[in-house]
Amino acid sequence: MRFDLVTIFPEYFEPLNLSLMGKASDAGVVDIAIHHLRDVTTDRHRTVDDTPFGGGAGMVMRPDIWGRCLDNLLDDEIPTDTSDKDGTVGHLSDDGTEDQGQKPPQVDPSTQRRVLAIPSAAGVPLTQAIVEDLASASHIIVACGRYEGIDQRVADHYRQRDVEVLEFSIGDYVLNGGEVAALVLVEAVARLLDGFMGNPHSLEEESYEGGLLEYPVYTKPREWNSLPVPDVLLSGNHERIRQWRLMRAIERTVERRPDLLTKIDPASLGSAGRERLASLGYALGAPGQVSRLTLREAHIDEGDALADLAARTFPLACPESLPREAIDAFIAEELSPQAFASMLASPHSHRILVAQIDGQLVGYTLTLLGEPESVPAGIAKMRGVGTGGAYLSKCYVDAQWQGSGIAGALIERAAEDAASLGARFLVLGTNEANARAQKFYKRHGFRKVGRRTFDVGGVVNRDVVLVRNLTPDEE
Structure with a gap:
């Protein structure tokens, strides 16, 4: 998958060279390019913003500057894969080293999916479901705004050009710019790609999978500051451990994110899980139907x-x-x-x-x-x-x-x-x-x-x- 990140602070994205993301980039699992928005300006001061029409505090980023940059990126032909020079795709092994992969199938360019993602406090909340959907895209451009944001005509224009536009928010708070949100989106999407995780089973028991937050986790030492590891996790009884984790996940979700319960398939909880949920005040009917009890x-x-x-x-x-x-x-x-x-x-x-x-x-x-x-x-x-x-x-x-x-x-x-x-x-x-x-x-x-x-x-x-x-x- 190709990511193009546009910003006036390119240094903000240096963390993408670290850890699994950096290794995935080296292995060809993802192709990440950082673009300085000021590089497409034509004036001596490299201006990217101006005062808002209608008055108000702050500055707004100009649509003509953004359009020039985004047109260049959208007009670029996307490679059919992000393979290494010999045409093979690298994958990361459990220890984080690169394994030699197989040559990927060629992709018909006409079927490639391009997304323009714009971080915005007024955007839709970025959820795991949206992230999973974005993982099927071929090309994601993230336009990182600053000041009071990007002129609304940028999003409107590219929607009219049949570009898929996603205005998204990572939470009910305001940041200085879109770079933090861009980092969140890139990592959340990339880690779902085939070959990114050394152990793909790590994705199966995470928060939001199946509508539940993840259960609490423990490691050595067995006791720390008079706080012991729960005995069940030391029992070796895999079914008891599975049930314990399920109950803790249910309890966490009810306490912290009851809004997620509508995403649960009742069958996935089993009888004991549904009973625990009912004891906490929620009854599941058909999938998507949750009632206070x-x-x-x-x-x-x-x-x-x-x-x-x-x-x-x-x-x-x-x-x-x-x-x-x-x-x-x-x-x-x-x-x-x-x-x-x-x-x-x-x-x-x-x-x-x-x-x-x-x-x-x-x-x-x-x-x-x-x-x-x-x-x-x-x-x-x-x-x-x-x-x-x-x-x-x-x-x-x-x-x-x-x-x-x-x-x-x-x-x-x-x-x-x-x-x-x-x-x-x-x-x-x-x-x-x-x-x-x-x-x-x-x-x-x-x-x-x-x-x-x-x-x-x-x-x-x-x-x-x-x-x-x-x-x-x-x-």
């Missing part, structure tokens, strides 16, 4: 809303063989507005936690605790259950939010709530035919301890009983 205790006046939610969600967990009349009878008796109003009036024994998005309840849990009969008698007698437990009676999420992580976040919040109120274990029953639910609960620390029968509208169902210890130290 609130997990909280139900309010005393939400009986009707809970009954509506229960009526929508209870049938989702019922086996196909269960008659609709039986389902409706159970809802009318156990999940009515009156039933929820009664439970909401007893918050110490009936713990109802809800998930709310855009003012609507989309999920809930119901946990019974604090009374001898909280855990059904048949379950309480099972081996591995014992006394001092809580009964997770309900855990449901609206169909459109299943798989979003909300259910997992609710389960963990319900377990924390029960433990804070003195429960030693959490027990539940789920239909024996519901393999998906059983897998979900086991992933959240529940283990099978037996079976029971459960009446739904006069129809007997068989459930698997699972229990989770809330006091791991007692195991």
Whole structure:
């Protein structure tokens, strides 16, 4: 790729001779040329600016001077490659030395993409997505303005000439000139080019890849200033390390750049990642759809809303063989507005936690605790259950939010709530035919301890009983 950088301070770009950028230039991966704008002036003082029309402070860079320089660069024929003299492209090895490459394929000049990039405080924010797009260009010219900037007609003129013009900003602050932004753009684009990075896998786990900021990194010594390296990174368990890094990346992104969450593909996070995100207050729907999520205790006046939610969600967990009349009878008796109003009036024994998005309840849990009969008698007698437990009676999420992580976040919040109120274990029953639910609960620390029968509208169902210890130290 060819970069032409135009400036009135050519010395500003000396850092491009350093480190990987300098080696990439020597290897022919990039071709960087620095041009002094004053070289195309014709007056004795080499003037490049003048006072602004309409008045105002500062000076504006003249369009005729810029046009003369840019026309020369755009009229130049671009080499079809940035190869060495023998026609081969050099690549950098892991140790930064040049490896001999292969002759590159010839490029049809008519298909070459040229971009005029103009740093500007009024430009679009430079993002990783824009950088990745620019990496497909053949030629990038960066016009580094100074003073109050470059006359707007420069950008307008070259757009009319069908030149791709990008006015960009590197942040919500003002600099003295465009050179710093030019350095940022050149390095951000060049490092994506084939052959630039000694280890191309370094690009795969960086900030902004997949919509997440990068996880924190550590090296020797194992402890510094009483700050140790997290134990998981020393465990040698690659899956645990991967999960730990994912969770830290999610937490960082939520804390520092929640605006990036719209770029996440929910599938890339896995179930645990989506649940962690939900626990932090964000639910992912389809790619690009992010909703603020609130997990909280139900309010005393939400009986009707809970009954509506229960009526929508209870049938989702019922086996196909269960008659609709039986389902409706159970809802009318156990999940009515009156039933929820009664439970909401007893918050110490009936713990109802809800998930709310855009003012609507989309999920809930119901946990019974604090009374001898909280855990059904048949379950309480099972081996591995014992006394001092809580009964997770309900855990449901609206169909459109299943798989979003909300259910997992609710389960963990319900377990924390029960433990804070003195429960030693959490027990539940789920239909024996519901393999998906059983897998979900086991992933959240529940283990099978037996079976029971459960009446739904006069129809007997068989459930698997699972229990989770809330006091791991007692195991």
